[in-house]
Amino acid sequence: MNHPASRVVPRAAAAAATTILLQISGAAFVYAILSAEEGWQVVALLGLLGFGFYLLERLPWINDVVVALLARVPVVTTATAAVIVLGFPFLVGSNTYILHLLIVAQLYAVLALALNFQLGSANIPNFATGASYGIGAYVSALLAVNFNVSFWLTLPVAALAATLFGFVIGIPCMRTRDTYLALVTIAFAVVVHQLLNNFEWTGGPNGLVGIPAPTLFGHSFADPIEVFGWTLPSQANFYYLAAAVVIIAVITARRLHESHIGLAWNALRADEMAAKAQGINVAWYKVLAFAVDAFLAAFAGTIYAFYVSYISPDNFTFLVSVTIMTMVIVGGMDNIFGVIVGAFLLTILPEKLRAFSDYRLLIFGVIVIGFLMIRPEGLFPQRLRHYGVER
Amino acid sequence: MTELLLQQAINWITLGSIYALLALGFSLIFGVLNVIHFSHGDVAMTAPFIALAGAQALAAVLGAAAPAWLALAVIAAVFAVGLIGVVLDKAVIRRFRDAPAMMALVATVALGIVIRELIRHLYPQGSNPHAFPRLIGGVAFDVAGVPVSWFALAVVGLTALLVGLLFGFLHLTPIGLRIRAASQDRVVARMMGISDGRVFRATFLMASSIGAVAGLLFASYAGVTRFDFGVMAGLIGFSAAVIGGLGSMPGAIVGGLIIAGIEVLAQTFVPEGASYRLVFVFMLVIAVLIFRPAGLLGRTILEKV
Amino acid sequence: MSALLAVENVTMRFGGLVALDNITFFMEKGSVLAVIGPNGAGKSTLFNVVTGVYRPTAGRVKFDGVDITGMPTHEVVRRGVARTFQSSRLFRDLSVLDNVIVGMHTRASAGVLDVLFRPAVARRELATAVEKAEALLRESSGPLYEQRYRPAGTLAQADRRRLEIARALASQPKLILLDEPSAGMDDAETDALVADIERLRAQHPELSVILIEHDMRVVEAFPEHVMCIDYGRLIAGGRFEAVRANPHVQEAYLGTAAADA
Ligand SMILES: Nc1ncnc2c1ncn2[C@@H]1O[C@H](COP(=O)(O)OP(=O)(O)OP(=O)(O)O)[C@@H](O)[C@H]1O
Numbered sequence: 043m044n045h046p047a048s049r050v051v052p053r054a055a056a057a058a059a060t061t062i063l064l065q066i067s068g069a070a071f072v073y074a075i076l077s078a079e080e081g082w083q084v085v086a087l088l089g090l091l092g093f094g095f096y097l098l099e100r101l102p103w104i105n106d107v108v109v110a111l112l113a114r115v116p117v118v119t120t121a122t123a124a125v126i127v128l129g130f131p132f133l134v135g136s137n138t139y140i141l142h143l144l145i146v147a148q149l150y151a152v153l154a155l156a157l158n159f160q161l162g163s164a165n166i167p168n169f170a171t172g173a174s175y176g177i178g179a180y181v182s183a184l185l186a187v188n189f190n191v192s193f194w195l196t197l198p199v200a201a202l203a204a205t206l207f208g209f210v211i212g213i214p215c216m217r218t219r220d221t222y223l224a225l226v227t228i229a230f231a232v233v234v235h236q237l238l239n240n241f242e243w244t245g246g247p248n249g250l251v252g253i254p255a256p257t258l259f260g261h262s263f264a265d266p267i268e269v270f271g272w273t274l275p276s277q278a279n280f281y282y283l284a285a286a287v288v289i290i291a292v293i294t295a296r297r298l299h300e301s302h303i304g305l306a307w308n309a310l311r312a313d314e315m316a317a318k319a320q321g322i323n324v325a326w327y328k329v330l331a332f333a334v335d336a337f338l339a340a341f342a343g344t345i346y347a348f349y350v351s352y353i354s355p356d357n358f359t360f361l362v363s364v365t366i367m368t369m370v371i372v373g374g375m376d377n378i379f380g381v382i383v384g385a386f387l388l389t390i391l392p393e394k395l396r397a398f399s400d401y402r403l404l405i406f407g408v409i410v411i412g413f414l415m416i417r418p419e420g421l422f423p424q425r426l427r428h429y430g431v432e433r
Numbered sequence: 434m435t436e437l438l439l440q441q442a443i444n445w446i447t448l449g450s451i452y453a454l455l456a457l458g459f460s461l462i463f464g465v466l467n468v469i470h471f472s473h474g475d476v477a478m479t480a481p482f483i484a485l486a487g488a489q490a491l492a493a494v495l496g497a498a499a500p501a502w503l504a505l506a507v508i509a510a511v512f513a514v515g516l517i518g519v520v521l522d523k524a525v526i527r528r529f530r531d532a533p534a535m536m537a538l539v540a541t542v543a544l545g546i547v548i549r550e551l552i553r554h555l556y557p558q559g560s561n562p563h564a565f566p567r568l569i570g571g572v573a574f575d576v577a578g579v580p581v582s583w584f585a586l587a588v589v590g591l592t593a594l595l596v597g598l599l600f601g602f603l604h605l606t607p608i609g610l611r612i613r614a615a616s617q618d619r620v621v622a623r624m625m626g627i628s629d630g631r632v633f634r635a636t637f638l639m640a641s642s643i644g645a646v647a648g649l650l651f652a653s654y655a656g657v658t659r660f661d662f663g664v665m666a667g668l669i670g671f672s673a674a675v676i677g678g679l680g681s682m683p684g685a686i687v688g689g690l691i692i693a694g695i696e697v698l699a700q701t702f703v704p705e706g707a708s709y710r711l712v713f714v715f716m717l718v719i720a721v722l723i724f725r726p727a728g729l730l731g732r733t734i735l736e737k738v
Numbered sequence: 739m740s741a742l743l744a745v746e747n748v749t750m751r752f753g754g755l756v757a758l759d760n761i762t763f764f765m766e767k768g769s770v771l772a773v774i775g776p777n778g779a780g781k782s783t784l785f786n787v788v789t790g791v792y793r794p795t796a797g798r799v800k801f802d803g804v805d806i807t808g809m810p811t812h813e814v815v816r817r818g819v820a821r822t823f824q825s826s827r828l829f830r831d832l833s834v835l836d837n838v839i840v841g842m843h844t845r846a847s848a849g850v851l852d853v854l855f856r857p858a859v860a861r862r863e864l865a866t867a868v869e870k871a872e873a874l875l876r877e878s879s880g881p882l883y884e885q886r887y888r889p890a891g892t893l894a895q896a897d898r899r900r901l902e903i904a905r906a907l908a909s910q911p912k913l914i915l916l917d918e919p920s921a922g923m924d925d926a927e928t929d930a931l932v933a934d935i936e937r938l939r940a941q942h943p944e945l946s947v948i949l950i951e952h953d954m955r956v957v958e959a960f961p962e963h964v965m966c967i968d969y970g971r972l973i974a975g976g977r978f979e980a981v982r983a984n985p986h987v988q989e990a991y992l993g994t995a996a997a998d999a
């Protein structure tokens with residue numbers, strides 16, 4: 043393509059400065075929208091956001107330039123991101139509501155990244171991510187409540203259990219496609235929800251209570267963090283934990299995306315028959331997508347359970363799966379950054395629409411439909427892979 | 434024991450008929466548009482609310498609640514819901530005809546949310562359950578000591594009538610033939626220029642009004658209606674249509690009967706079966722799709738390469 | 739010496755339609771076989787049966803001494819059969835380069851765990867794949883290399899055909915099946931295609947090729963082994979001149995071609 047970006051190779055110093063500035067303004071925007079109290083502030087910020095997306099739409103090269111800039115100085119980019127993520131709770135201070143929103147948004151980001159393997163990379167309509175999320179939460183909570191197992195041990199066990207579940211859903215999905223496959227996942231989601239709701243040992247509709255806070259080196263996650271004379275509220279513990287899982291999810295997603303596995307998923311998304319003709323075992327790759335999805339979703343589930351210390355089947359309904367799906371679609375399928383933006387946007391937006399609290403679901407539904415009709419490729423459409431230095 | 438069995442058989446046929454009517458709509462729409470209209474259940478469940486509102490309005494205007502008003506309102510609701518279906522198709526669903534299956538699914542799930550929320554906000558105290566009268570009361574006759582209600586007879590009779598009418602319409606009228614052609618071979622249908630607005634309109638009008646009948650019967654069977662009944666109605670109707678084989682009308686009926694059968698069996702023979710009935714239903718759905726990925730009566734077509 | 743490909747008494751029915759009727763033929767390593775026949779004769783179906791897309795109603799297919807009848811497609815491909823499709827089926831939203839890299843899928847050895855926990859290994863493997871893919875694109879007669887970062891769906895018709903061939907070659911097959919590779923190409927492009935196939939054979943004397951072709955100029959270029967299918971039956975086989983002279987073939991195929999022209 044012949045836009046300026048492909049020719050301009052920015053100088054390192056300039057690139058570093060722009061990168062830092064860009065990320066800081068991004069963080070500032072997130073902070074502003076999170077702390078906006080008045081209706082007009084929210085509307086103004088959303089207007090700004092809308093304008094930003096409008097600019098991106100009209101001048102798509104901006105996107106390429108930014109990506110090129112960030113890739114030019116990867117160390118600076120990563121360092122800035124790390125500082126921002128680490129420092130955010132200090133900026134927020136004692137405002138636990140903001141921290142809470144950030145934790146939830148990050149957990150949804152993990153879930154959306156998990157689902158993205160299927161929905162984005164492989165175009166498998168999976169309505170059971172909410173169920174995997176629930177299985178992760180319940181397995182770890184049950185272990186902790188009944189057997190006093192430490193959080194750090196329940197994490198891998200829950201992930202393993204959910205991965206197994208992922209394989210189990212994956213098997214009937216090997217032979218089915220599109221609508222039929224969607225129904226299989228819906229059926230699994232309903233079955234899991236109904237079982238959680240009916241078993242005695244899962245607490246039935248009342249769920250499980252009293253999930254103990256994790257501890258790390260003697261520090262309980264229920265206690266505030268004290269560093270350098272600063273005191274961060276106890277939510278900060280979970281904020282950092284969730285951030286760590288987001289990072290794990292991003293690394294997983296990137297490694298898979300930039301390998302022949304990601305390519306195989308993309309191939310079967312584009313044309314299943316042609317993918318088979320390249321020697322791709324389509325059935326196995328579908329199952330693999332289910333397994334990876336369930337694995338990451340279980341991480342999110344475990345953290346959620348220990349964070350709120352109370353879970354019930356209604357946290358893991360079919361509607362949760364739909365919400366996660368919407369995040370992937372709105373953000374941009376098969377685009378890691380886009381998916382994270384989608385998760386944050388759709389977690390924070392409904393909260394900010396509290397002014398219309400009674401109409402939130404209605405507005406949500408209308409926005410989703412409108413989005414699918416007007417911009418089905420999402421805010422940040424998928425990008426072609428580029429190899430080597432030359433772009 | 435025989436009494437129990439007989440009683441349950443009557444329940445099964447009644448419920449199965451209602452499910453079959455719901456499934457028919459899913460199958461019809463999928464056949465023509467190749468799109469799953471996930472909110473079809475929600476559309477169907479607007480009917481009882483429209484009927485209740487209509488009856489109240491008539492009573493308010495003409496004075497004194499009378500059964501006749503309800504009957505009138507019920508008939509009006511069937512037509513109104515048919516029109517709602519047509520409008521939704523034009524406004525939303527048709528646009529996803531060529532999109533990936535998943536887009537249409539998510540869009541219609543969202544549409545379902547919108548419909549439910551609209552019921553909740555527009556109907557007075559829409560969040561609460563509302564009693565819905567038995568449209569037809571009384572016992573018709575006894576079989577071996579088990580009373581057979583007029584209602585059960587009416588449900589079965591009405592279902593048979595509607596299926597017969599639908600069958601006649603699809604096989605005897607020109608537009609019905611075009612609907613069938615469109616659902617049997619999409620490529621041919623496109624080439625013949627069949628996929629025009631009239632086929633869509635007719636399909637949605639029929640599917641939605643049949644759904645409305647199912648919604649009214651269901652509310653009447655349960656004695657109550659709620660804004661979120663559509664979720665389960667949709668899931669069950671969709672599952673019935675898929676088990677039977679999407680696009681196949683006999684399949685939809687078979688699917689409806691099977692699902693109702695499992696539900697009734699679970700309730701009758703399994704301890705605490707009532708609370709696990711959905712588990713059984715959806716396990717069955719999974720099992721059917723493992724062994725017959727295209728449904729029981731669906732044709733597995735080899736993709737032409 | 740046993741044949742590389744042996745198709746024995748293969749019959750394929752779709753409902754009442756007999757698309758392949760008791761077809762038998764053998765193919766030696768390093769040879770080129772051209773398959774001709776009128777529209778709907780069953781040529782593509784033959785490819786689909788060989789590559790495991792369809793399971794034949796009766797009969798057997800052996801490749802390299804192994805019975806591959808009804809084996810899943812990806813297994814057949816793994817054993818060294820590559821193919822193109824008549825209505826080119828590229829991964830439209832992937833780049834040209836990625837299409838070829840996907841074609842190397844059977845050559846990738848890094849598993850999921852390698853990708854996740856030994857990224858350096860996986861990255862090195864992918865880098866090698868990129869290099870090989872670029873080399874394949876450079877060798878093609880069309881301007882594929884220059885367009886390697888374009889979505890494959892935006893290529894011109896002839897380039898799509900070439901890319902499909904490059905993608906099929908990427909798996910380093912022993913047998914490559916080309917379904918009407920010259921469809922949609924003009925004369926110059928068709929000549930370049932013939933030259934491409936000839937060069938390929940020179941580079942890989944072991945490679946066997948089956949071509950489905952309607953363009954007689956391509957068939958003429960590879961005249962040793964030609965077979966003609968009509969209504970699912972193998973009606974003639976042998977050298978091009980002999981097959982062309984066969985009255986059944988003239989009636990079935992050249993007749994309609996002449997009528998078309
Ligand atoms: N999946 C299928 N289901 C039903 N019939 C099929 C299928 N695939 C092929 N056929 C039929 O089998 C016959 C042979 O088709 P095939 O595609 O093999 O012909 P062909 O020789 O490749 O013709 P062409 O030159 O037009 O490509 C045709 O009548 C076709 O309609």
Ligand SMILES: [Mg+2]
Pocket residue numbers: 781782783824917
């Ligand atoms: Mg062909």
